[in-house]
Amino acid sequence: MAALRPVLMIIDDDPLITDTLHFVLSKHFEVCVAESYAQLKSLLQQQDSMPALALVDLGLPPSPHTPEEGFKVISALLAHSPTIKIHVLSGQSDDANVKRALTLGAVDFIAKPCDVEKLKDMLLQSLKVQDVELNEVKAELEFDGLLGDSLPMQALRMQITQFADSPFPVLIEGESGSGKELVAGSFHHASKRVLHPYLSVNCAAISPLLAESILFGHTKGAFTGAIAAHAGYFEDASEGTLFLDEIGELPLELQAKLLRVLENGEYQRIGETQTRKSQARIVAATNRDLRAEVRAGKFRSDLYHRLSVFAVHVPPVRDLGDDKHLLREHFTQFYAQQIGQAPFVLDEAAQARWLDYKFPGNVRELRNIVIRLIAKYSGKTLNATQLVAEFDLSEPESSGSSGEPLNINDAAGMTAQAQRHLQRQANVSLDSVLKSWERAYIEAAMQMTHGNLSQAAKLLNVNRTTLYSRMSTTDEN
Numbered sequence: 460m461a462a463l464r465p466v467l468m469i470i471d472d473d474p475l476i477t478d479t480l481h482f483v484l485s486k487h488f489e490v491c492v493a494e495s496y497a498q499l500k501s502l503l504q505q506q507d508s509m510p511a512l513a514l515v516d517l518g519l520p521p522s523p524h525t526p527e528e529g530f531k532v533i534s535a536l537l538a539h540s541p542t543i544k545i546h547v548l549s550g551q552s553d554d555a556n557v558k559r560a561l562t563l564g565a566v567d568f569i570a571k572p573c574d575v576e577k578l579k580d581m582l583l584q585s586l587k588v589q590d591v592e593l594n595e596v597k598a599e600l601e602f603d604g605l606l607g608d609s610l611p612m613q614a615l616r617m618q619i620t621q622f623a624d625s626p627f628p629v630l631i632e633g634e635s636g637s638g639k640e641l642v643a644g645s646f647h648h649a650s651k652r653v654l655h656p657y658l659s660v661n662c663a664a665i666s667p668l669l670a671e672s673i674l675f676g677h678t679k680g681a682f683t684g685a686i687a688a689h690a691g692y693f694e695d696a697s698e699g700t701l702f703l704d705e706i707g708e709l710p711l712e713l714q715a716k717l718l719r720v721l722e723n724g725e726y727q728r729i730g731e732t733q734t735r736k737s738q739a740r741i742v743a744a745t746n747r748d749l750r751a752e753v754r755a756g757k758f759r760s761d762l763y764h765r766l767s768v769f770a771v772h773v774p775p776v777r778d779l780g781d782d783k784h785l786l787r788e789h790f791t792q793f794y795a796q797q798i799g800q801a802p803f804v805l806d807e808a809a810q811a812r813w814l815d816y817k818f819p820g821n822v823r824e825l826r827n828i829v830i831r832l833i834a835k836y837s838g839k840t841l842n843a844t845q846l847v848a849e850f851d852l853s854e855p856e857s858s859g860s861s862g863e864p865l866n867i868n869d870a871a872g873m874t875a876q877a878q879r880h881l882q883r884q885a886n887v888s889l890d891s892v893l894k895s896w897e898r899a900y901i902e903a904a905m906q907m908t909h910g911n912l913s914q915a916a917k918l919l920n921v922n923r924t925t926l927y928s929r930m931s932t933t934d935e936n
C-alpha cells in the first residue's frame with residue numbers, strides 16, 4: 460500500500476499559480492486548494508486529518524489588494540492545526556507584511572515570483588522540522604517540558620501544583636503561542652490522574668455538525684452515517700484529563716451540554732436515553748477574552764463561571780526576562796542537533812536586543828526565529844543588525860495585538876500609553892525607553908531606505924554624521 464502523503468493546503472486565488480503548484484507538488488504532497496478564507500474554513504471542516512503544510516497568499520478575495528485576508532488565514536490554520544507549518548507566498552512582500560505574517564506564526568515568507576523547485580525543497584525541509592517537533596511533543600508529554608525560571612513562570616508552576624489534584628475545571632488563558640497547551644499537559648502530569656488518559660480536543664477544528672458526537676458519542680443508527688456505536692471523548696477520557704483547546708469556539712448549543720457535564724458529570728450519547736457519568740477532569744484553554752465573548756452573547760456566562768473556578772494565566776514572553784535567553788538556548792541546541800547543523804551564537808549587542816524584543820507571537824515566534832537563524836547562520840556569530848532583521852518592530856511598545864500606533868502629535872495619547880507602560884512593568888528606565896525608540900526609528904529608516912545612510916538621515920531630519928554617531932551609540936547599548 461502506498462504511504463499516505465502529507466496534506467498541503469494552498470490558499471491562493473490565482474488559478475495559474477495553483478495549477479502550476481498542484482502539478483509540481485502533488486508528487487510529494489496531497490494538495491488541497493482554497494481560493495479564499497471562507498472556502499478554507501469549509502474545507503478544514505471536511506478534513507479528517509490535520510494538514511501538515513500550507514502555502515498562503517496574502518491578497519485574497521474579497522479584498523485582494525490588502526494582506527488582511529491572508530493574515531486571517533494564518534490564524535485560522537494555526538487554530539485548526541497547531542503543528543502546521545505555514546509558508547507565505549505573496550507578491551505583497553513589503554517588510555511590514557513579512558514581519559506581521561511571521562509574528563502571526565508563519566515560518567517563512569517567499570516573495571512571488573518564486574522558484575518552484577526551491578519552494579518544494581523548503582516544504583520538505585519544513586516537514587523534517589515538523590517531524591522533530593512531533594517527537595518533541597511526545598517527549599514533553601513524558602517529561603513536562605515547561606521551561607522558564609522567571610517569577611511569572613515560577614508562579615505558574617506553583618498554581619499548577621496547587622490545582623493539579625482538584626476535581627474542578629481549570630481555565631487556561633493567555634496569548635496565542637504562549638504555551639497554553641503545554642500547561643494543560645503539565646496539569647495532567649502533576650496530578651494523580653497521570654496513569655489515566657490525557658485527551659486533547661481542539662474545539663476550533665471540529666465541525667459544528669459533528670461536535671456533539673465527537674464529544675459525547677452516539678448510538679448505532681443515531682443519524683445517517685452512524686453505522687456503529689461510538690464513544691466520545693468524555694467517555695474515552697474516563698478518569699483522566701480532557702483538554703478542550705480553543706474553548707471560545709465551541710458552538711452555543713454545545714455550551715449548554717458542556718455546562719451540564721461540568722455541573723453534575725452527566726451526559727448522553729446521541730440517540731441514547733441512558734445518562735452516563737463522566738469522571739474526567741476538564742482543562743480548557745482560550746486566547747480570546749471570554750468575558751468580552753460573554754458580553755457579546757457568544758459565550759454563556761454560567762459556563763464561563765463554571766470553567767473559571769480556577770483560572771491560570773500563562774504569561775506572554777515579553778514578561779519573562781532572562782527566560783528569553785533560556786528558551787533561545789534550549790531551542791537552538793535542540794533544533795541544531797536534530798536538523799544536524801551547527802548552532803548560531805549571538806554577539807553581546809545581539810543578546811541585548813534579544814532580551815529587549817517583545818516577541819508578540821510569544822514562544823511560537825521565538826522558536827520559529829531560532830529555526831530560521833539556524834538555517835541562515837549555522838555555525839556563525841550574529842550581530843544586532845542581522846538579528847533585528849528577524850524581528851517585527853512595527854509596534855515597539857505593543858502588548859500583543861492591543862498596541863496602538865504612536866502619534867507624537869497626540870500628547871494625551873502618549874501620556875496614556877506611558878501610563879499603561881508604567882503600570883504594566885516594574886523598573887521602567889526612562890533612558891532605555893528613549894533609547895529603544897531611537898533605535899526603532901533608526902532601524903525603520905534604514906530598512907525603508909535599504910540601508911542608504913544619507914536617505915535615512917533625510918527621513919529622520921538629522922545630518923548624516925549625527926545619524927552615524929547615534930547608530931554607533933545605540934549599537935553599543
Ligand SMILES: Nc1ncnc2c1ncn2[C@@H]1O[C@H](COP(=O)(O)OP(=O)(O)OP(=O)(O)O)[C@@H](O)[C@H]1O
Pocket residue numbers: 537541604605606607633634635636637638639640641642745746822823826
Ligand atoms: N515555557 C515553555 N517552554 C518550552 N516550550 C514552550 C513553552 N511555552 C511554549 N512552548 C512551545 O511553544 C509552542 C507554542 O506553544 P503552545 O502550542 O502550547 O501555545 P498555545 O498558547 O497553546 O497557542 P495557541 O493559543 O495558538 O493555541 C509549542 O511548541 C510549545 O511546546
